[in-house]
Amino acid sequence: MTSPHHASGVHSVIGVDAGTATLREADHLIHRLLDQLALTDDVFACTHLFRTDERRGTAVSLTVPQVDVDDVWRELPKALPEGTGLALADRTHGPDDAVATARQAAAAPPAAGRAVAYPGVAHLTGTVTVADLLDRTAVERLVVLGAPDAELPPTAEVMTQDHVRPEWRDGVLTLVLVPAAGGLLAPFEVPNPTPCCADHF
Incomplete structure (x- = not known):
């Protein structure tokens, strides 16, 4: 369990391996789950690339308030395809190989x-x-x-392209920016990223 920044109360992390191969597929899965499960605004949903001897893909973690975790755990199998692996502390659901990668995702944030x-x-x-x-x-x-040590003025502008994917780095949610046209900044990851640009597991 963890208590992420800007999220009130105690949270628990659920790992999900639904067979998504790419970041784009995992992003779509996350948005579908957020809608179907009506998850609250203080949820963190992350992607995690993995490789095993059998396959490679992208697992997902959902960090949800402890008060909601039992409801989310109960509803997740209904919202996901057969063969999905789920992991929450000592609880698991699904085939062993998918559960193993789900455990990795749950342990990451x-x-x-x-x-x-x-x-x-x-x-x-x-x-x-x-x-x-x-x-x-x-x-x-x-x-x-x-320029990792550069200090950005509060008024500096960031062109989001409606696609902002920060990453956890040692417990700190960090956004990598690059210079953009017109003196603006922009997130390093552009919409529809490729796995080679975002291997954060």
């Missing part, structure tokens, strides 16, 4: 993972200032690629 849903992500549309990004979302740290 907040040390690692690429966040698709997190508190405040709904505010990250269009162009936002650095101050708003840090004040209104769970993102805690901004890093400019090639």
Whole structure:
């Protein structure tokens, strides 16, 4: 269990291996689960690339409030395809190989993972200032690629492209930025990323 930044109360992490192969497929799965399960705004949903001797793919973790975790656990199998692996502490569901990767995903946050849903992500549309990004979302740290020690002024603007995927780095939700046209900044990951650009497991 963990208590992520900008999320009130105690949370638990559920790992999911639904057979998604790419980040794009996993992103779509996350958004579908958020809608179907009516998950609250303080949920963190992350992707985690994995490789085994048999296959490679993208697992998902859902960090949900402890008060909701039993309901989510009960509903998840109904919302996912047969053969999905689920893991929550000592609880598991599904075939052994999928459960094994689900366990890896459940154990990853907040040390690692690429966040698709997190508190405040709904505010990250269009162009936002650095101050708003840090004040209104769970993102805690901004890093400019090639200049990791650069201090960004609060008024600096970030062109989100409605696609902002920070990653957990040692317990800190960190967004990597790159310079963009017109003196703006933009997230390093562009929409419809490829796995080679985001291997964060």
